[in-house]
Amino acid sequence: MSTSATAMGVASAHMSALRVSSSSPASPISSPSSSAAPTFAASAMPEHQNARRSGRGTPTGPPAGGPARRPAVGVADMPPSFHAERGGRGRAVAVSASRVGGRWQSVRVHDNPFRPGFGISPPLLAGRDALLAEWREVLGLGAWSPFRAALVTGMRGVGKTVLLNAVEDEARGRGWTVVHGTLHVGLVEALERDRLPALLQAQDPEAYARELTGVTLPQLGGATTQVVPQYPREPRLESMLARLVELTEARGAGVLLSLDEVAVESMQELRRIAIAVQHLLREDRRVAIVAAGVPASIAAALEADGLTFFRRAQQVRLDTLTLAEARAAIAEPVRAHGRSIGEAALERAARASEGYPFLVQTIGARAWEHRPADDEITADAVEHAVEVAYATMGESVIVPALRGLSGRDRDYLLAMAEDDGPATTADVAERMGATSGNAGRQRARLLDAGVIVVPGRGLVDFAIPRMREHLREHPHDAQLGLPTAARRTFRD
Ligand SMILES: Nc1ncnc2c1ncn2[C@@H]1O[C@H](COP(=O)(O)OP(=O)(O)O)[C@@H](O)[C@H]1O
Ligand SMILES: [Mg+2]
Structure with missing residues (x-):
């Protein structure tokens, strides 16, 4: 076999996203101009094969009808060298090959290890070892730890979701059952209707069947049975969680609830879950909860009625890396x-x-x-x-961060952007034409939102890299009500 054919063989063995297929069993690669030219078909890998890496922020599933296939290309049609790739959220695989005088000289598979985007676990989770050790404590043998209820906060893109992923992995590795949810209206219902029943059934199919059906009464003269739920009015979330904890404790493990994207709109859902968990925590059952959100949402959760429980939770403020x-x-x-x-x-x-x-x-x-x-x-x-x-920072991070802010908050940021480094609060107030008291309110809100930091007394600076540059280049992003440059061209 020629070296090039070996290279192709190695390539296809390594690739799942790109497929090299040959229509002829005879060493076709060395004779690419023959009529039995091999085909190079790039086919999309079903995302679910890679669900873990795809991140749960973006639900993925097997595409209907199986993997989409791009048209096959005969090698003879291909240029002397080519580079093909398939990106996608979970995995980026590319192949480069070059052909000299009808022979493939090199084929190289590039499996990009980096995971740009959101919610996708990186190849190396840097700087979080000490934190993960805290959770290992929680998941270990019975020691009580404040991290049994934890609130993770930090600006967008700092790594909240992938930290949750890592905590969940730790939990699963110790036999714990993980209940993961992204907070949204309807989460509690989804938990009660689908997720918890599925988990309960997986743990103990028989007991689950008994609990669900309660007492079954044979109907007169019929083969059918009537189902009478045992506790029709019992709050399902609480009883199901309690039962799940009981089952996992019997195996020497517990239940971890991992809730991502705490948001003001879904406070009610968080409240319901918190009440159920609080109960179990008080009884010192083997349950742990971790919830993550941007600083403003976590601040709202801490202030919300019925969520006082979280005020005693461990606060984890995720910082950027050293x-x-x-x-x-x-x-x-x-x-x-x-x-x-x-x-x-x-x-x-x-x-x-x-x-x-x-x-x-x-x-x-x-x-x-x-x-x-x-x-x-x-x-x-x-x-x-x-x-x-x-x-990519503008669209992926900065504009979303600006979206939740008021016009006045954004004015504050624009005023800050006039300086090349940290700005003094006095300068910012003056540029805004505001009293320092008024500007102080904006400053507090922006701090809460995790958009600015205080690097020293009387100073403010941007917390998000590139925000200063972005605001200078695109000031209209900070003035969302105003016509954009594009609109103006129609008006003039
Ligand atoms: N500790 C880390 N080391 C290396 N990369 C990280 C780390 N934390 C997060 N990332 C990467 O940063 C990006 C954003 O992470 P993500 O968890 O989605 O942020 P958040 O949920 O805070 O918005 C992802 O590409 C992720 O792989
Ligand atoms: Mg996230």
């Missing part, structure tokens, strides 16, 4: 996947990320795929990646 952690988050996956990155390139990539996990992954991914056939990720690739990654 420089060393950001470097590790980039360098280790690169090395683990068989490539290298020079010192200067690594330093630039890490510094440009400002330790913001969303940027770490985006810069890593874009640098990886810039010249995927090279062994080394060069400073040039990183420079290109930084540019692309910064350009």
Whole structure:
């Protein structure tokens, strides 16, 4: 077999997203112009095969009718070198191949290890070891820990969801049952109707059947049975959770409730769940709850009636990564996947990320795929990646962060953006034409929302990387009511 054919074989063995198929059993690759030319078909991998990595923020399922298939291309039709890839949320796989004089010289599969986006666990979860150790305590043998009820908060893209993923993995690894939910109106109903029954049934099918049917009465003269629920009025959430905890405790484990995206609109759902869990926690049952949300939502949860329980919960404020952690988050996956990155390139990539996990992954991914056939990720690739990654910040992070703010809050940010570094609160108030008391209200709200930080007395700075630059370039994003540049062209 020729080396090129071996390379193809290796390639197809490694790939799940791209398929290389041959229509002829005879070594067709070395004679690409023959009529029995092989075909190269790129077929989409069903997302569910990769559900874990796809992140639960975006529900994925098997596409109806199986994987979509792109039309097959005969090798003879293909250019002397090509690069094909399939992105997608969960996985980015690409293949490059080049052909010289009818022979394939190299085929290389590039399995990009980075996971840009939201909710997708990174190849290396940097800087969260100490936190995870706290949860290991909770999930271990019986020790009481304040982390049994925890509230995780931090700005968008800082890594709340993937931290929950990691805590859930720890829990499952110890035999715990995980009840995961993204908070939305209707979550409690979904739990009561589908999720908890399914979990209960999986734990103990017989007992579940008994509980569900209660007493069955044979009907007169018939073969049918009538079902009378045992406790028709009992709050289902509470009783089902209690039962689930009981079943898991019997196995020496417990139940972890993991709730993502706490939001003001779904406070009622959170309240219902909190009440049920609070009960079990008070009885020192083996149950733990972790809920995550952006700072403003968590602040609202702490103030909401009926959620006082959370005020005693462990608050976990997720911070950006240190420089060393950001470097590790980039360098280790690169090395683990068989490539290298020079010192200067690594330093630039890490510094440009400002330790913001969303940027770490985006810069890593874009640098990886810039010249995927090279062994080394060069400073040039990183420079290109930084540019692309910064350009995605506006739509992915900054505009969503601005959306929840009032016009006055955004004025405050625009006033801050006039400075190249931290601004003094006095300057900001003056630029806004506000009294310092009024501007102080905006400052407090923005701090709550996790959009600004206080780097020193009387100073404010942006918490989100690139926000200053974005506001300077797109001030209309901060003035959502005003006509955009595009609209103005129609009016003028
Ligand atoms: N500790 C970390 N180390 C490396 N990458 C991370 C880390 N935390 C998060 N990420 C990456 O950052 C991005 C945003 O994470 P996510 O959990 O979705 O943020 P959030 O839920 O806070 O908005 C994802 O691409 C994720 O893989
Ligand atoms: Mg999230």
